[in-house]
Amino acid sequence: MPFTLPTGAQMATWLSRLVQLPSVSPDQAGPRAGAPGEALLAAAVAGWFAALGGEVHTEDVLPHRPNVYGVWRGESDRWLAVDVHLDTVSVEGMTGDPFDGRIAQGRVYGRGAVDTKASLAIMLALLEAMQASGVRPTANLLIAATVDEEVGATGAPAAADWMRRGDLMVDELLVAEATSLAPIYGHKGVVRIEFQIQGKAAHSSQPHRGQNAVVAGAQLALALQAEHERLQSQPPAGLGLPALTVTILQGGTGINVVPDACRLALDRRVVDGERAAAVVAQLGDLAQAACPLPLTMTVQKEIDAFYQPVDASFIRQLSEWTGQPPQTAPYGTNAWAYADVARQRVVFGPGAIDQAHAAEEWVEIAAMEQVATIYARWWGATP
Numbered sequence: 001m002p003f004t005l006p007t008g009a010q011m012a013t014w015l016s017r018l019v020q021l022p023s024v025s026p027d028q029a030g031p032r033a034g035a036p037g038e039a040l041l042a043a044a045v046a047g048w049f050a051a052l053g054g055e056v057h058t059e060d061v062l063p064h065r066p067n068v069y070g071v072w073r074g075e076s077d078r079w080l081a082v083d084v085h086l087d088t089v090s091v092e093g094m095t096g097d098p099f100d101g102r103i104a105q106g107r108v109y110g111r112g113a114v115d116t117k118a119s120l121a122i123m124l125a126l127l128e129a130m131q132a133s134g135v136r137p138t139a140n141l142l143i144a145a146t147v148d149e150e151v152g153a154t155g156a157p158a159a160a161d162w163m164r165r166g167d168l169m170v171d172e173l174l175v176a177e178a179t180s181l182a183p184i185y186g187h188k189g190v191v192r193i194e195f196q197i198q199g200k201a202a203h204s205s206q207p208h209r210g211q212n213a214v215v216a217g218a219q220l221a222l223a224l225q226a227e228h229e230r231l232q233s234q235p236p237a238g239l240g241l242p243a244l245t246v247t248i249l250q251g252g253t254g255i256n257v258v259p260d261a262c263r264l265a266l267d268r269r270v271v272d273g274e275r276a277a278a279v280v281a282q283l284g285d286l287a288q289a290a291c292p293l294p295l296t297m298t299v300q301k302e303i304d305a306f307y308q309p310v311d312a313s314f315i316r317q318l319s320e321w322t323g324q325p326p327q328t329a330p331y332g333t334n335a336w337a338y339a340d341v342a343r344q345r346v347v348f349g350p351g352a353i354d355q356a357h358a359a360e361e362w363v364e365i366a367a368m369e370q371v372a373t374i375y376a377r378w379w380g381a382t383p
């Protein structure tokens, strides 16, 4: 049977099926989230990968939250990989049934339709079409279906670890997200830190008996703001300037009590040329030096920027195939996690990011058809 691309209707059917398997991140699951679905979706995906000729590996990243890896052996030494996340954001504020997966007006509706089950549906439909005609990808192919993208971002680093353990360095890695068909070659990373400042309580009539944690926190906040201003005077990197924002400053127990504790939190955007771990260390030193009272530090997020030179061959190729110029993105994705297991990376997929996380979520079937053509060319499966 000669190879033909999957039709829009076939891809819409796959997507509808995926939307009907709720996979709201457990951290955002409310009364409307349905069954705890990320693991059910992972099990279904593992079954489909196996049925479509893939070697399947699964591993729990968090308890009962497995990544699924499907591998299809090709005819060359080249390796291609796709990261596609399984989880979706909350559905509590959505209008209508978030999981009906209805197909109407040339669109598929429901939570995850655009972020990012459309890309998974395209790949499943394409693998099905390839299997039906006995076509194999020319390069080796890894599809990593990852958990926990929307909240903790632990799925992608686990997938990268799995690749590292298997000595797998892929030539081109695509992170599936809604990019309106533009190849995304960079976005900022983020560091989030919380400090607890320890003072000593006393009656405010005798403040010299206490140690004022709120005043110490204020000094630290001003030192951090000065650091932000220093960052603004640096020459911009490819992704622009880093930014540091003090987001929380909290303390005090009563209007006549010297406060014994103060909490300060910050968000620091990381650009190319910086390492998140080095930023954490630098801010730890700065805080020790600027705060007159003892403090403890908790790192809540430590994520590098993703930055791929805009003239990288993979970026240029996708741009040529789609007719869309390469862009950077204001939002973050899993791409940062694969820095040392992929020679080239890109973020790419059908549909607009404005649709993701929205009260009504949908993707155009026509955009899925365009992306299927591009995946087929990339995988070397052409009619």
Ligand SMILES: [Zn+2]
Residues within 6 Å of the ligand: 085, 115, 116, 149, 177, 178
């Ligand atoms: Zn997403």
